[in-house]
Amino acid sequence: MYLGYIEPVFRPPSEWKSLILQVTNGCSWNRCTFCEMYTADQKTFRPKPQGDIEKELKSVVQSGMPVNRVFLADGDAMTLSFRRLEAILAAINHYLPDVQRISSYCLPRNLKNKTVAELTQLREMGLSLMYVGCESGDDEVLQRVQKGETWDSSLAALEKIRQAGMKSSVMILNGLGGRLLSEQHALNSASLMNAAQPEYLSTLVVSFPLGMERFCNHPLN
Numbered sequence: 001m002y003l004g005y006i007e008p009v010f011r012p013p014s015e016w017k018s019l020i021l022q023v024t025n026g027c028s029w030n031r032c033t034f035c036e037m038y039t040a041d042q043k044t045f046r047p048k049p050q051g052d053i054e055k056e057l058k059s060v061v062q063s064g065m066p067v068n069r070v071f072l073a074d075g076d077a078m079t080l081s082f083r084r085l086e087a088i089l090a091a092i093n094h095y096l097p098d099v100q101r102i103s104s105y106c107l108p109r110n111l112k113n114k115t116v117a118e119l120t121q122l123r124e125m126g127l128s129l130m131y132v133g134c135e136s137g138d139d140e141v142l143q144r145v146q147k148g149e150t151w152d153s154s155l156a157a158l159e160k161i162r163q164a165g166m167k168s169s170v171m172i173l174n175g176l177g178g179r180l181l182s183e184q185h186a187l188n189s190a191s192l193m194n195a196a197q198p199e200y201l202s203t204l205v206v207s208f209p210l211g212m213e214r215f216c217n218h219p220l221n
């Protein structure tokens with residue numbers, strides 16, 4: 001089986017049984033000061049050509065590996081246009097007709113230019129779960145870590161996901177407000193989750209496995 005991974009490849013823990021299909025490399029935003037997932041040189045953002053994706057799907061079929069779930073990697077596959085996502089889902093359904101769930105990470109901004117009708121169509125093609133890294137519901141924390149989102153933009157995306165009949169799994173990063181902004185980080189994150197009512201919510205803990213240089217060197221920190 002040939003899967004042309006550009007490492008490192010990340011996936012949510014609950015996708016451990018899924019085929020990880022790398023339809024994009026890296027993250028088109030890549031500015032969050034706490035995140036070093038896609039900072040290596042080889043992880044510069046770029047979509048994978050449709051032909052390459054189809055070659056990988058064919059090789060999965062030839063391997064005989066049973067596939068029930070597919071996760072679209074990397075960090076923001078949902079930045080692709082509706083047309084590109086539609087073509088990718090059509091290929092997955094063609095080569096792997098037994099697939100029951102397709103999921104992806106999703107930045108709130110990825111959905112700004114997609115209508116509920118388009119998202120509904122993608123859901124009908126199997127894309128039914130969005131992992132949304134809200135990280136915080138506090139606008140000051142979000143601004144300081146350069147998330148590029150707000151309480152309002154996060155809620156708008158989560159509501160669109162619900163209206164399209166998809167499920168959302170949200171990540172909130174404990175510790176992201178530091179000591180100074182801890183209380184507002186907690187309260188506004190809770191208020192965002194209460195307003196959005198995602199199906200799944202994970203509270204993770206911010207950590208810096210590669211050191212704090214990227215985080216601390218930002219002028220807002």
Ligand code: SF4
Nearest residue numbers: 027030031032035075
């Ligand atoms: S949007 Fe997600 S993947 Fe991209 S830099 Fe921010 S946390 Fe990392």
